[in-house]
Amino acid sequence: xxxSYLKTVIMYCVNELQGQRTxxxxxxxxxxxxxxxxxxxxxxxxxxxLFRSFGNLSRGxxxxxxxxxxxxxxxxxxxxKHYILTAEGKRELERSLLECPIPSSLNGWLYHSTGExxxxxxxxxxxxxxxxxxxxxxxxxxQRKRDVHEWLKDFLRTSGIARNxxxxxxxxxxxxCLEELSEINxxxxxxxxxxxxxxxxTAVQASELLRINQDYYHHQFLGAIHHILESVKxxxxxxxxxxxxxxxxxxxxxxxxxxxxxxxxxxxxxxLDEIAKIRRLKKSTIEDHVVEVALNDRSFNISRYVSEERxxxxxxxxxxxxxxxxxxxxxxxxxxxxxxxxLVMAKLGERQ
Amino acid sequence: MRLEALLQSKFGYPAFRPxxxxxxxxxxxxxxxxxxxxxxxxxxxxxxxxxxxxxGQVIIISPLLSLMQDQAEQLxxxxxxxxxxxxxxxxxxxxxxxxxxxxxxxxxFISPEMLYYESVLSQLQKLCIALFVVDEAHCISQWGYDFxxxxxxxxxxxxxxxxxxxxxxxATATREVKADxxxxxxxxxxxxxxxxxxxxxxxLTVEKADNFRVKTERLVELAETLEGPGIIxxxxxxxxxxxxxxxxEKGAKRVMAYHGGMDHESRxxxxxxxxxxxxxLICATSAFGMGINKDNIRYVIHFHxxxxxxxxxxxxxxxxxDGKQSxxxxxxxxxxxxxxxxxxxxxxxxxxxxxxxxxxxxxxxNAIMNISAYEEQIKQRSGxxxxxxxxxxxxxxxxxxxxxxxxxxxxxxxxxxxxxxxxKRNSIEEVYRWIxxxxxxxENILSYFDEEKNTSVQFCCDICGLQFENFIRNxxxxxxxxxxxxxxxxxxxxxxxxE
Numbered sequence: 001x002x003x004s005y006l007k008t009v010i011m012y013c014v015n016e017l018q019g020q021r022t023x024x025x026x027x028x029x030x031x032x033x034x035x036x037x038x039x040x041x042x043x044x045x046x047x048x049x050l051f052r053s054f055g056n057l058s059r060g061x062x063x064x065x066x067x068x069x070x071x072x073x074x075x076x077x078x079x080x081k082h083y084i085l086t087a088e089g090k091r092e093l094e095r096s097l098l099e100c101p102i103p104s105s106l107n108g109w110l111y112h113s114t115g116e117x118x119x120x121x122x123x124x125x126x127x128x129x130x131x132x133x134x135x136x137x138x139x140x141x142x143q144r145k146r147d148v149h150e151w152l153k154d155f156l157r158t159s160g161i162a163r164n165x166x167x168x169x170x171x172x173x174x175x176x177c178l179e180e181l182s183e184i185n186x187x188x189x190x191x192x193x194x195x196x197x198x199x200x201x202t203a204v205q206a207s208e209l210l211r212i213n214q215d216y217y218h219h220q221f222l223g224a225i226h227h228i229l230e231s232v233k234x235x236x237x238x239x240x241x242x243x244x245x246x247x248x249x250x251x252x253x254x255x256x257x258x259x260x261x262x263x264x265x266x267x268x269x270x271x272l273d274e275i276a277k278i279r280r281l282k283k284s285t286i287e288d289h290v291v292e293v294a295l296n297d298r299s300f301n302i303s304r305y306v307s308e309e310r311x312x313x314x315x316x317x318x319x320x321x322x323x324x325x326x327x328x329x330x331x332x333x334x335x336x337x338x339x340x341x342x343l344v345m346a347k348l349g350e351r352q
Numbered sequence: 353m354r355l356e357a358l359l360q361s362k363f364g365y366p367a368f369r370p371x372x373x374x375x376x377x378x379x380x381x382x383x384x385x386x387x388x389x390x391x392x393x394x395x396x397x398x399x400x401x402x403x404x405x406x407x408g409q410v411i412i413i414s415p416l417l418s419l420m421q422d423q424a425e426q427l428x429x430x431x432x433x434x435x436x437x438x439x440x441x442x443x444x445x446x447x448x449x450x451x452x453x454x455x456x457x458x459x460x461f462i463s464p465e466m467l468y469y470e471s472v473l474s475q476l477q478k479l480c481i482a483l484f485v486v487d488e489a490h491c492i493s494q495w496g497y498d499f500x501x502x503x504x505x506x507x508x509x510x511x512x513x514x515x516x517x518x519x520x521x522x523a524t525a526t527r528e529v530k531a532d533x534x535x536x537x538x539x540x541x542x543x544x545x546x547x548x549x550x551x552x553x554x555x556l557t558v559e560k561a562d563n564f565r566v567k568t569e570r571l572v573e574l575a576e577t578l579e580g581p582g583i584i585x586x587x588x589x590x591x592x593x594x595x596x597x598x599x600x601e602k603g604a605k606r607v608m609a610y611h612g613g614m615d616h617e618s619r620x621x622x623x624x625x626x627x628x629x630x631x632x633l634i635c636a637t638s639a640f641g642m643g644i645n646k647d648n649i650r651y652v653i654h655f656h657x658x659x660x661x662x663x664x665x666x667x668x669x670x671x672x673x674d675g676k677q678s679x680x681x682x683x684x685x686x687x688x689x690x691x692x693x694x695x696x697x698x699x700x701x702x703x704x705x706x707x708x709x710x711x712x713x714x715x716x717x718n719a720i721m722n723i724s725a726y727e728e729q730i731k732q733r734s735g736x737x738x739x740x741x742x743x744x745x746x747x748x749x750x751x752x753x754x755x756x757x758x759x760x761x762x763x764x765x766x767x768x769x770x771x772x773x774x775x776k777r778n779s780i781e782e783v784y785r786w787i788x789x790x791x792x793x794x795e796n797i798l799s800y801f802d803e804e805k806n807t808s809v810q811f812c813c814d815i816c817g818l819q820f821e822n823f824i825r826n827x828x829x830x831x832x833x834x835x836x837x838x839x840x841x842x843x844x845x846x847x848x849x850x851e
Contacts, residue, residue: 123617126846126847129846129847130845130846130847133847133848133849133850134850137431138429138430139429140425140429140620140624141425142617142620142621142624143617144421144616144620146446164849167846167847167848167849168847168848170847171843171844171847171848174843174847175840175843178839185839186839186840187837187839189839190839190842190843191837191839191842193842193843193846194621194624195845195846196846197628198628198630198842198845198846199621199624199625199628199630200621201621202608202617202618202621202622203618204618205608208600209837
């Protein structure tokens with residue numbers, strides 16, 4: 001039997017969450033909601049690769065699929081909206097992951113926004129180069145966003161690479177990146193490209209042509225893009241042109257706007273109470289921001305808020321607790337408050 | 353000959369289409385001009401070409417954002433860089449930048465609601481305006497099928513910017529609408545160029561089916577046998593989507609849906625695939641077609657009843673722009689008139705909703721000056737849709753600015769909406785009558801626009817009688833694309849210069 005890929009993904013998340021979060025936390029994760037809670041959960045339960053990998057999933061569809069999974073007795077509720085997989089469900093998950101593995105290169109957390117930007121830029125660049133190659137100047141740009149157009153003009157003017165060289169370089173670099181893909185057919189990406197007299201396919205058309213389920217196609221498409229970005233990041237010298245295309249795209253820290261404001265006040269040396277007062281926010285909100293910063297910025301030092309000693313105690317507690325629920329951890333280290341535990345877990349999640 | 357030379361060098365066309373030259377000459381002679389050219393015969397050229405011959409800016413008022421965007425892009429594609437589409441797509445800073453540099457552009461597209469801003473108007477006043485173009489001018493008239501209240505301001509705006517030479521363009525206007533256009537813009541003394549709405553190379557047929565199922569079967573049959581490329585219009589996104597799926601399942605591979613609910617990239621791709629001949633058939637909503645220049649469309653089918661004769665003409669007018677024989681087919685099943693009636697009624701807030709809002713305003717008098725802040729609350733509790741809210745809000749704000757009390761405004765609104773619904777119902781009935789009349793379909797349409805049919809048309813309509821075989825494709829096209837897809841070849845084709 002064939003179960004839909006999206007169901008597999010949901011069951012995978014349910015399995016990782018172990019009933020410690022509601023089913024809606026999966027929606028927020030796949031939608032890529034930029035709330036402190038979602039971001040922290042993604043790290044805590046090692047679900048960061050899936051972050052914003054189904055941006056359009058609706059509540060209704062999720063609920064509907066969850067119901068179907070329950071009706072197949074693959075999943076059962078342990079409390080209101082909290083689910084775990086049944087033994088049968090775990091077997092089913094294993095089986096379907098074997099058939100349709102989640103692409104290992106998928107890394108939504110790190111690349112969701114740069115991935116979109118990369119796609120906009122690369123598709124427009126390829127279209128422009130292709131038309132230049134054929135000396136045709138009349139065509140409708142495939143991307144409409146003004147800033148992408150501005151970027152392209154700038155890029156062609158300032159890259160210092162001859163225009164006919166750009167195509168040759170891009171061909172080599174893209175080819176090399178795509179050839180390395182083991183689980184994904186490079187056609188997943190190349191079918192979508194537009195050039196002179198040849199218009200790219202839409203996602204639906206490409207998935208139909210390749211006979212891949214639309215949702216699975218979407219993950220493979222993202223997986224291919226994330227693979228390219230990862231390859232370039234690991235070895236920029238090998239892929240100078242793509243590296244140039246992505247330079248200045250601001251990758252590393254992706255904070256919510258509000259957390260950004262808090263972070264800049266933190267950097268000025270203010271303490272949490274002062275920031276709460278200035279920003280007219282509750283202290284707990286400011287604490288959420290600090291946790292978010294800890295998740296995002298590897299260089300962020302949390303010992304200003306939790307002593308090294310206490311950090312060790314909390315890590316110990318996390319290792320022996322039955323689950324990663326904060327409540328359970330706190331029972332082992334009652335002298336710590338939730339803020340301290342979350343900060344430590346933020347750093348811990350990253351290491352795993 | 354100068355005009356023809358410019359036409360060739362700037363636009364690459366060897367000759368003018370009927371009407372274009374006369375209209376252009378009138379504008380160049382500095383006369384205010386009302387021009388009615390049927391859909392698909394190159395209206396935009398009538399302001400683009402003069403733009404290159406006179407000093408100063410060409411201001412184009414355009415009612416639909418997507419249309420405006422298309423037209424601006426079209427010009428840019430033609431190598432014109434001094435184009436700007438000044439509308440709500442621009443960010444605040446982009447707007448500011450554009451306003452300061454307005455005089456550096458040649459073609460300035462503006463959406464009518466932008467003219468409410470004093471800052472925009474005062475910048476326009478500083479320009480040296482060569483030509484003031486009102487596109488889709490029928491929107492100015494209450495009697496027009498697409499009335500836009502924002503258009504009512506245009507006469508006043510025109511005066512404020514120094515009464516520049518004005519060109520009002522439309523594809524379809526009845527006598528009343530024409531009179532409204534002239535009066536509203538203050539150009540009673542203008543030259544008129546009216547060309548028949550008739551497109552003799554498009555055969556008109558109506559097919560009646562017993563019920564929905566039979567209608568659907570007939571649609572599939574038509575899609576499988578007619579000589580393409582073609583467009584099928586639907587009033588619902590879902591039906592467009594489902595029909596495209598159905599046809600693909602049945603083996604017609606080169607069919608796609610197109611509607612406003614698709615993401616931007618897919619929309620461009622589908623549109624471009626169709627233009628480049630990679631697709632044979634589009635299952636579309638009315639969102640498809642504007643600004644699309646494809647001249648070999650052979651048929652247009654309407655699966656749902658259109659809301660007006662005017663929009664029907666616009667949509668079938670996308671067929672046969674190359675002048676070759678084409679066909680328009682309207683499918684009808686009993687009860688089909690219910691859907692357009694519903695659509696028309698749902699567009700506007702109804703009386704009970706406005707009554708509710710009246711009550712709410714009584715309780716919240718302080719909210720009236722800042723009504724947009726309560727959008728979510730009002731929408732949720734009164735059940736207004738996004739479109740209804742937009743219409744309500746526009747009306748309210750316009751009247752509120754003129755200092756009318758809220759009770760009076762809401763009263764007026766009720767009356768106004770009632771009139772609009774009546775008008776829309778009439779328009780739908782007009783289409784209904786057209787479908788059911790038993791004499792020449794072309795004659796009926798023409799008489800709606802006070803025209804007479806005076807040429808004989810070989811393939812006129814189903815009533816006059818026509819052979820369907822002429823529109824059937826003779827080659828059974830092999831839909832299966834058997835060529836093996838090689839991604840590296842594709843990449844090479846795109847990126848490496850050919851020999």
